[in-house]
Amino acid sequence: MAEEVQEEKKSGGGKGLIIALLVVVILLIVGIGVMTFLLLSSGGSDNNANSSETEQHASAEHGDEATAHDDGVVRDYSPKFKQYDPPEPGSAPQYFAMEPFVVNFKGEGQAKFLAVNMKFMSHYPQLIADMENYRPILRNDITSLLRIQTYTDLNQDNGPDVLREKVLAKARKVLEKHNIYPDLLEDVYFERFVMQ
Template sequence: MSAAAAAPAGDAPAKKGSKKLIIILVAVLLLVLIGGGAAFFLMKKKAAEDGGEEGDADAGHGKAAAAHAPAAKKPERKPGHPPTYVALDPFVVNLADREQERYAQIGITLEVDEPKFADEMKGYMPAIRNGILMILSHKTAAELLDREGKEKLAEEVMREAVRPMGIEIDGEEEDPAPGKKKRKKVPVYNPVQHVHFSSFIIQ
C-alpha cells in the first residue's frame, strides 16, 4: 500500500521537468520567429526606400529627360544595331564678320542614343533649329574654318539640341570669383552622342 502510494509522488518531479522543457522550447521558438519577422520587415523597408529614391531622381529631369538615364555614362549599344541619326535641313546663315559679309552653309546630322529619342526630337525641331541658328550667327568665318572652332561648335550644338526638351547640359566651368570655390556639378546624361557635319561651306 505504501509502495503504491509512493509511485505517484515519484512521477511529479518528472512531469514538472518536462513542462519546464516545453516552456523553454516554446520561448526559444517564439524568439526565433520574432527575430526572423523583424529582419524580414527591415529588409523589405530598406528595399522600398531604395526604390523610392531612384524614382525621385528620375522625376527631376523633366518630361523628355525622364525616359533617359540621369548619369553621364553612355549606354552600351547592342552588337549589330547601327546608331540612330537625325539629319537636319542644311543651315544657311550670315556670319558675325564685320570686315565683309560672309555666310555659311552647314549640314548637320545628330547621332542619338535610341530611335525613341529621335522621334521625340521631331516635335521640338523648330526650337532646336532656332537655337543652332543663333549659335552659328555669332560665329566668324575664322572661327569656323579652324578645326578647334568646328569641334567647339559641335559641343555647343550638342548642348543646344536638347535644351528645348528640358535637358540642361553645362558647358565649360568658368573660374570662380576670388575667394570662392568651384562648385561640383552633377553630370547630366546627353542623349545626343555626336554631331556630324555632312557639309561645311563658308563664302
C-alpha cells in the same frame, strides 16, 4: 627734447609699416589658399579619365546617377526624366537630320554666309522620333548660335569641332528643358560646312 620726439616718430612709423606689410602678406597667403582650394575642387579632372568617370561627372551635372555599359551608351538614368527603352547592346546608332542651315554670320570681311548640314546621333530610336517635336526650337536656337560665330574662330583648325560641341550643348539644353535626359543625345556631325 625735440630729438626724442623725432626718434619716437621714426620708430613708431617703422612699426606701422611692419604691421601693414604683415597684414598684406597674410591676406596674400589667405587669397592664394582660397584660389588653390577653388581650383582643385572645381576643375581637376584629367583628359585621360575613363568613360565611367566621365559618366559620373555627367550624371552629377544633372543631379542623379546614370550608368553606361562597356559601349559607352547610357542605359539607366534618373526617373525624373522621360524614360525610353534601353537600346540593345551593339545596336547601330540612329540619326536625326536637320534641314540645311544657311545664315549670315560675322564674316569679318572674309566670308558672309555659313552653310551647315548636320545630323544628331543617339542609340535611342524613340529619342530620335521625339526630336521631331522639338525641330522648330532646335532650328531657332541653332540658327541663333550660328549667326554669332566669327570667321576667325571658324577658320581655325579646330573651328568646326568647337562649333559642333556648342551645337550639341545647345541641343542638349533644349532636351533637358523638355524633361529628356540630355546625355541620351550623344553627338552631332556636320555633313557639310561651307563659309562663303
